[in-house]
Amino acid sequence: MPPERDLFANFERMRREMDELFGDVFQRTGLAPRRKGGFSPAVDVFYEHPGGDHPPRAVVHAELAGIDPAEIGLEIQGRELIIAGHRRPAESEGRVYQQLEIDFGPFRRSIPLGADVVSDAARATYRDGILRVELPLVHPEERRRSVPIDVPARAADHDEDGGS
Numbered sequence: 001m002p003p004e005r006d007l008f009a010n011f012e013r014m015r016r017e018m019d020e021l022f023g024d025v026f027q028r029t030g031l032a033p034r035r036k037g038g039f040s041p042a043v044d045v046f047y048e049h050p051g052g053d054h055p056p057r058a059v060v061h062a063e064l065a066g067i068d069p070a071e072i073g074l075e076i077q078g079r080e081l082i083i084a085g086h087r088r089p090a091e092s093e094g095r096v097y098q099q100l101e102i103d104f105g106p107f108r109r110s111i112p113l114g115a116d117v118v119s120d121a122a123r124a125t126y127r128d129g130i131l132r133v134e135l136p137l138v139h140p141e142e143r144r145r146s147v148p149i150d151v152p153a154r155a156a157d158h159d160e161d162g163g164s
Contacts, residue, residue, distance in 0.1 A: 038103070038104075038105035038106040038107045038108075039087070039103030039104070039105060039107050040107060040109055041062050041063050041064050041083070041107060041109055042062070042063040043060055043061060043062045043063070043083075043109065043111055044060070044061040045058065045059070045060050045061075045111060045113070046058075046059050047059070047114070047115070047137075055118075055136045055137060055139060056136075056137045057117075057134050057135055057136045057137055058113050058114070058115060058117055058134075058135040058137060059132065059133070059134055059135070060081055060083075060111055060131075060132070060133040060135070061130055061131070061132055062083055062109070062130070062131040062133070063129065063130060064085070064087075064126070064129060064130070064131050065128075065129030065130075066087055066102070066129065067085055067086070067087045067129075068088075069126045069131075071085045071086045071087070071088075072084070072085040072126070072131065073085060074122075074124055074133060076117065076119040076122060076135070078116075079112060079113045079114075079115070079116060079117070080110055080111065080112055080113060081110075081111045081113060081133060081135065082108065082109070082110050082111075083107075083108070083109045083111070083131070083133075084106075084107065084108040084109070085106070085107055086105065086106045086107070087103070087104045087105065087107070088104060089104040089105075090102075090104075113135065115137050115138070116137065116138040117135035117136060117137055117138060118135070118136045118137070118138055119135070121135075121136045122134065122135045122136070
């Protein structure tokens with residue numbers, strides 16, 4: 001019986017051959033995994049009004065399981081929330097994978113928001129692999145002001161007052 005190392009080498013050789021054989025087909029059809037350039041986390045975006053003294057807000061949930069919160073950065077640019085970070089690969093020493101689907105690497109996701117937000121009041125929490133970002137909406141200020149109407153004096157009005 002060949003040593004165990006040769007068995008693993010055969011799996012690796014078979015994987016390479018399968019990639020060569022089918023890889024191009026998967027690339028053209030869009031079915032190939034996106035391993036090389038990182039990944040894009042799934043997000044939900046919704047709006048809620050919690051009531052009371054709390055203003056309406058945009059809420060973004062991002063699926064970031066297995067990512068250290070210290071590796072996540074948030075930035076608000078106008079009506080866009082940018083989530084960036086890095087998911088580190090699992091320790092693979094001594095492992096031979098049959099299936100490998102959990103994406104890793106750097107990511108950057110720009111999420112358009114449908115309203116202006118108060119970026120200074122944004123809050124983020126991370127629990128059970130879900131990042132929740134709450135962004136209070138800007139209240140449109142009611143600016144009601146009377147505008148006086150200037151009526152320039154006519155030359156005829158001056159002649160009547162001072163001409164008699």
